[in-house]
Amino acid sequence: MSTSAAPTPLESRASGPLAGTIRVPGDKSISHRALILGALSVGETRISGLLEGEDVLNTAKSMRTLGAKVERTGEFAWTVHGVGVGGFAQPAATLDFGNSGTGCRLVMGAVAGCPITAVFDGDASLRSRPMRRILDPLALMGAKVTVSAEGGKLPLTLQGASNPIPIEYRTPVASAQIKSAVLLAGLAAPGVTTVIEQEASRDHTELMLKHFGAEIVTTPEGSHGRRIALTGQPELRGAPVIVPADPSSAAFPLVAALIVDGSDLVLSDVMTNPLRTGLFTTLREMGASIEEDDVRGDAGEPMARLRVRASKLKGVVVPPERAPSMIDEYLVLAVAAAYAEGTTVMRGLHELRVKESDRLEATAAMLRVNGVKVEITGDDLIVEGRGHVPGGGLVATHMDHRIAMSALVMGLASDKPVTVDDTAFIATSFPDFIPLMRKAGADFA
Ligand SMILES: O=C(O)C1=C[C@@H](OP(=O)(O)O)[C@@H](O)[C@H](O)C1
Ligand SMILES: C=C(OP(=O)(O)O)C(=O)O
Structure with a gap:
């Protein structure tokens, strides 16, 4: 990744229902x-x-x-x-x-x-x-x-x-x-x-x-x-x-389908190793409709097809011991939490501070600049869900692919568009994120 290249911003706008079948890239x-x-x-x-x-x-x-x-x-x-x-x-x-x-x-x-x-x-x-x-x-x-x-x-x-x-x-x-x-x-x-x-x-x-x-x-x-x-x-x-499809990448279209009204999206071959599926557990606790079928495995790694339908979500408490099984997913979970009704408390997130960016601060900033009430208390992230997100903010991605993708997902259902300052780092983990999401119905411009 050339850090000297000119940044490539992108705007994400309220979209029609997401539909079809997506195979996200390998884990x-x-x-x-x-x-x-x-x-x-x-x-x-x-x-x-x-x-x-x-x-x-x-x-x-x-x-x-x-x-x-x-x-x-x-x-x-x-x-x-x-x-x-x-x-x-x-x-x-x-x-x-x-x-x-x-x-x-x-x-x-x-x-x-x-x-x-x-x-x-x-x-x-x-x-x-x-x-x-x-x-x-x-x-x-x-x-x-x-x-x-x-x-x-x-x-x-x-x-x-x-x-x-x-x-x-x-x-x-x-x-x-x-x-x-x-x-x-x-x-x-x-x-x-x-x-x-x-x-x-x-x-x-x-x-x-x-x-x-x-x-x-x-x-x-x-x-x-x-x-x-x-x-x-x-x-x-x-x-x-x-190599099965990456559950950490699947998390983005999955949360997008949950928050965009009328969506019905299928994600194929998603790895379901239980040490990676904390996000799915948490979203189901929030009321998400995520069905699994076509369960298979290779070399000890299980995978399944997921069908995700738009769902009314409610706030939950995510216990700290779940963190290792969803460590890269808190950013996009925070987006789901903003669209939920009620407060979501995510506990024990100290490791988020030493990822591609300080993800605890960057996630809070991403939400705040888009009108969501959020608080960091020690290692906990607390998001006040109001069932909708005002949007209208410019999100700083801090060389962090997951901030960029989370913010673009958030914009797909917000009252005003959400803009990210640079999409370049998405190529580190999910190079075809933008075309794949557009194909499913996302309005990125
Ligand atoms: O071993 C791995 O493939 C990974 C481990 C995790 O990091 P930590 O080991 O720092 O928790 C995770 O955040 C990273 O994206 C991938
Ligand atoms: C933390 C991540 O990756 P890495 O530690 O490999 O940079 C990630 O992909 O979210």
């Missing part, structure tokens, strides 16, 4: 992991339905720079010929992850288990995000940061371990990125690497490691947590990966 988390695990395997990995968004394309590029053969063979179809566990080559260029926390942090883990030195960088948003949460456990495993910006941030140089040490690590916050970085480094270590999490985070890395032949055992820990034990130095074998 971003699974796409990153398929490329990385493919690169750490021997043999061929064929991926279908890969998300061809900028975040994932940067991960593909980094895998090439680290010695894997990564090819696009057709639309959303990719093959990877890997180098095997611990086999990354010394990179000749900086690994630039653009806007992507997931790509950057997972590849840090994979590099930490190899005897190479790599320079990691990203755009202004990624340069502002915390990396110590990843680098601290990787240091315990023998990796070293030799150069970094202040506070251990990007750009930084990471020297991988020649003899990585297996560790038992308790993650300080529920984060699949921290967990995955430790597990990917642990692949190259002799013995068992264990990650303990207080609250279970998305388990795509664990499921995919199993699919590629690793020995990995997950047991419950406390009331919501997990203990994950990975046996190091497996021979990972390339395996086929079918």
